[in-house]
Structure formats: structure tokens, C-alpha cells
Amino acid sequence: MKKQIVLLPGDGIGPEITESALQIIKSAGIDLDYVVMQAGAESAAKTGETLPSEVVENIKKYKVALKGPITTPIGTGFRSVNVALRKELNLYGAVRPSKNLEGIRTKFDNVDLVIVRENTEDLYAGIERMVDDDTAESIKRITRSASMRIAEFAFDYAVKNNRKKVTVVTKANICKFSDGLFLECARQTAQKYPQIEFKEILIDNLCMQLVVRPHEFDVLLCPNLYGDIVSDLAAGLTGGLGIAPGANYGEDGAALFEPVHGSSPDIAGKGIANPTALIRSAVLMLNHLDYAKEAAKIDSAVNTVIKEGKFTTPDIGGNATTKEFTSAVINKLK
Incomplete structure (x- = not known):
């Protein structure tokens, strides 16, 4: 059948x-x-x-x-x-x-990383309104349940695919409640997977590090918006969106x-x-x-x-x- x-x-x-x-x-x-x-x-x-x-x-x-x-x-x-x-x-x-394909010239060789992106909330939830004619407002919503779910997904993915490291990406120094909650959930989940190396990085620093030393990264665990942006950046490292x-x-x-x-x-x-x-x-x-x-x-x-x-x-x-x-x-x- x-x-x-x-x-x-x-x-x-x-x-x-x-x-x-x-x-x-x-x-x-x-x-x-x-x-x-x-x-x-x-x-x-x-x-x-x-x-x-x-x-x-x-x-x-x-x-x-x-x-x-x-x-x-x-x-x-x-x-x-x-x-x-x-x-x-x-x-x-x-x-x-995001992985290099031999035959496509890029700045770096042997890049091989995976973005795991939470896909249901953050600013992508579309909770926004016009406060007045000159002011627009969007709400960044992060929940514990969704954050725990995607963190466990990322670590499970790493185990099943023989990946060695998970790096959580946030801006928790500024978005202390929303990104702070996402980071907290990643930290809690990491404790269940001692065989997987766990790192933390701020989104702005990650963007810089990716174009300088992309080989430092393996699995990147990202909230929705950062995951969307970083996946395009990573595609640029390995040959573009066409691949x-x-x-x-x-x-x-x-x-x-x-x-x-x-x-x-x-x-x-x-x-x-x-x-x-x-x-x-x-x-x-x-x-x-x-x-x-x-x-x-x-x-x-x-x-x-x-x-x-x-x-x-x-x-x-x-x-x-x-x-x-x-x-x-x-x-x-x-």
C-alpha cells in the first residue's frame, strides 16, 4: 500500500x-x-x-x-x-x-550545525495592535510549557543524531522575564542529559561568533524569532538559502x-x-x-x-x- x-x-x-x-x-x-x-x-x-x-x-x-x-x-x-x-x-x-556541500565555495569549510527553533510562540504568535495612529505594539510571549518542550526536543535530537553539544540562544540579559524563562528551561533540561555538553550564548554574540568561528557550534536551541534569523545566517555560511x-x-x-x-x-x-x-x-x-x-x-x-x-x-x-x-x-x- x-x-x-x-x-x-x-x-x-x-x-x-x-x-x-x-x-x-x-x-x-x-x-x-x-x-x-x-x-x-x-x-x-x-x-x-x-x-x-x-x-x-x-x-x-x-x-x-x-x-x-x-x-x-x-x-x-x-x-x-x-x-x-x-x-x-x-x-x-x-x-x-546547515552543512557545507562540496563544490559550493564558501568562507568556511566543514560547517555542520543544526538550528532547533521553537515554532509556536514568541513574537511570531502575532499578538500585536495599534495603540494609536503612531504607535504599534507587539507582545513577546514565552511559556514554560513550550520552552521545556522544545528544550527536550533539542536534547533528544542531539542524542539520536550523535551530536555532542547544545547551545541555548537568548537575550536574557535584556529580556529578563521572557528570554530568562526560556534560558531557565534549557538549564533545567540540560541536567537530564549529562552526556551532552551545554552552553549559553546571547543572540548578538552568536551572530558575531558564527561568522568568525562557526565550527564551535553543533545544535543551537533558539526561541522562534532568533531561530528564524539565525537559520538564514547559517544558510549563508554554507551556500545560501537555495540549499x-x-x-x-x-x-x-x-x-x-x-x-x-x-x-x-x-x-x-x-x-x-x-x-x-x-x-x-x-x-x-x-x-x-x-x-x-x-x-x-x-x-x-x-x-x-x-x-x-x-x-x-x-x-x-x-x-x-x-x-x-x-x-x-x-x-x-x-
């Missing part, structure tokens, strides 16, 4: 890179049953809804979703569909690996896999989008679905194509099209 997953192609370059990922998954010998649905700008244009209720219902039913990038307007327009999905599905734990995968996990077994990057409407339809981030997100999904062997084959094929450099897309120094890159990866699977 085929495994069923929800597929959200997304906006902008989403459909293009989604098609690439699906072709590669099939070429690796995996036959999944996709429940294709729309959300975001494309959905709004067709149905008037950015996140139809049946999308959430189907992800709850099938438990696993692969999602392309979805447009989020800046400053105006509808609220983020990405944030809404995490909230509706209680996808509290975001995992964003950065992401996964989101919930308490009830739901899991959503997506690239870290946005929908890039400026290059949509030009055939030059880099599908690597979505393919690597699909690799995380396949491991989650117990297709470890096939996932490893895909990961190796992508790495080999990028290392050889003959069919890489413009964002990572090549001149290949999306289709040419995809075909090169498929050829490596044969």
Missing part, C-alpha cells in the same frame, strides 16, 4: 521545484500517493482563502506534508500561511540543518517538510530556480517515512552533481536550468 502525504506546491517557483523533487523521488524507486492541495497566494486567487480548512484537515489525517515556498506579503496583506500552518498543526519543533532544508514536527505525529527560502516571484517561470533545498527537505521527509536507503541515495546524488559543478543553477555559481539540474541528479541515481 502506497504511503500518502499531502503535497503543497506553493507559490512563485514552488511548482517548478516541487516537480523536480517529485521526479527525483520517483526515480529513486519510491512511489508515494500525493494529496495535492493549494495554499497561499495561488489559493487566495482561486478560492479567496489563503489556508483552506481542508488543507489542515488533510495534514492531520495523513500526518506528513511536503510544502513548496508560499508567499508572505511584507507589511501588508494576509498573515503568513507558514506561521498559520505551524499554529494550526502545533508544529512546535523546527529543525534546520537550505527545513522540517517541522508536532506532538501528535504531524510533520511538515519545506525549504527555508521564499517563493522568489522574480524568477518564477524562468526555469532557473534551484530545487536543492526542497529536494533536501524531501530527504528529511523520506527518512521520517523510513525510506532511509533511498533518502541516502538522493542525498548522495545531489551532493555529487553539486560537487562536479557541471549542472548547477545560477545561485550557486552555475548556469544550468532547473530541468538540467534535475536530470543530472536522476542520472546519478541510475
Whole structure:
């Protein structure tokens, strides 16, 4: 019986890179049953809804979703569909690996770190208002339950993936109550995992240290906002958002896999989008679905194509099209 997953192609370059990922998954010998649905700008244009209720219902039913990038307007327009999905599905734990791929020139070699991001609260809870015409106010909400939950998730992740160190990231010297609570929960959790080294760092110092000595870090445990920012910074260290995968996990077994990057409407339809981030997100999904062997084959094929450099897309120094890159990866699977 085929495994069923929800597929959200997304906006902008989403459909293009989604098609690439699906072709590669099939070429690796995996036959999944996709429940294709729309959300975001494309959905709004067709149905008037950015996140139809049946999308959430189907992800709850099938438990696993692969999602392309979805447009989020800046400053105006509808609220983020990405944030809404995490909230509706209680996808509290975001995992964003950042690792160098041979063949992409970067400032540092052998960077290999993972951002674990609390995904449900902090400023992303969207508790904000206009106090008056000239004053806007946002509330930063941190709770003990969510902080303990993500701290335990991070340490469990470290143990299961043979990671040696967890570093908690806060601004607890200034946000003494909110970030202070997050830090307190991380400290309490660390005591349960004596085999894992535990460190603390302030967010501003972390940003400086990452661009000077990124090899000092392993697993970074972050509140929501800091995790979002740091994951992009880490992607920059390892080759850019075009190769950065992401996964989101919930308490009830739901899991959503997506690239870290946005929908890039400026290059949509030009055939030059880099599908690597979505393919690597699909690799995380396949491991989650117990297709470890096939996932490893895909990961190796992508790495080999990028290392050889003959069919890489413009964002990572090549001149290949999306289709040419995809075909090169498929050829490596044969």
C-alpha cells in the first residue's frame, strides 16, 4: 500500500521545484500517493482563502506534508500561511540543518550545525495592535510549557543524531522575564542529559561568533524569532538559502517538510530556480517515512552533481536550468 502525504506546491517557483523533487523521488524507486492541495497566494486567487480548512484537515489525517515556498506579503496583506500552518498543526519543533556541500565555495569549510527553533510562540504568535495612529505594539510571549518542550526536543535530537553539544540562544540579559524563562528551561533540561555538553550564548554574540568561528557550534536551541534569523545566517555560511532544508514536527505525529527560502516571484517561470533545498527537505521527509536507503541515495546524488559543478543553477555559481539540474541528479541515481 502506497504511503500518502499531502503535497503543497506553493507559490512563485514552488511548482517548478516541487516537480523536480517529485521526479527525483520517483526515480529513486519510491512511489508515494500525493494529496495535492493549494495554499497561499495561488489559493487566495482561486478560492479567496489563503489556508483552506481542508488543507489542515488533510495534514492531520495523513500526518506528513511536503510544502513548496508560499508567499508572505511584507507589511501588508494576509498573515503568513507558514506561521498559520505551524499554529494550526502545533508544529512546535523546527529543525534546520546547515552543512557545507562540496563544490559550493564558501568562507568556511566543514560547517555542520543544526538550528532547533521553537515554532509556536514568541513574537511570531502575532499578538500585536495599534495603540494609536503612531504607535504599534507587539507582545513577546514565552511559556514554560513550550520552552521545556522544545528544550527536550533539542536534547533528544542531539542524542539520536550523535551530536555532542547544545547551545541555548537568548537575550536574557535584556529580556529578563521572557528570554530568562526560556534560558531557565534549557538549564533545567540540560541536567537530564549529562552526556551532552551545554552552553549559553546571547543572540548578538552568536551572530558575531558564527561568522568568525562557526565550527564551535553543533545544535543551537533558539526561541522562534532568533531561530528564524539565525537559520538564514547559517544558510549563508554554507551556500545560501537555495540549499537550505527545513522540517517541522508536532506532538501528535504531524510533520511538515519545506525549504527555508521564499517563493522568489522574480524568477518564477524562468526555469532557473534551484530545487536543492526542497529536494533536501524531501530527504528529511523520506527518512521520517523510513525510506532511509533511498533518502541516502538522493542525498548522495545531489551532493555529487553539486560537487562536479557541471549542472548547477545560477545561485550557486552555475548556469544550468532547473530541468538540467534535475536530470543530472536522476542520472546519478541510475
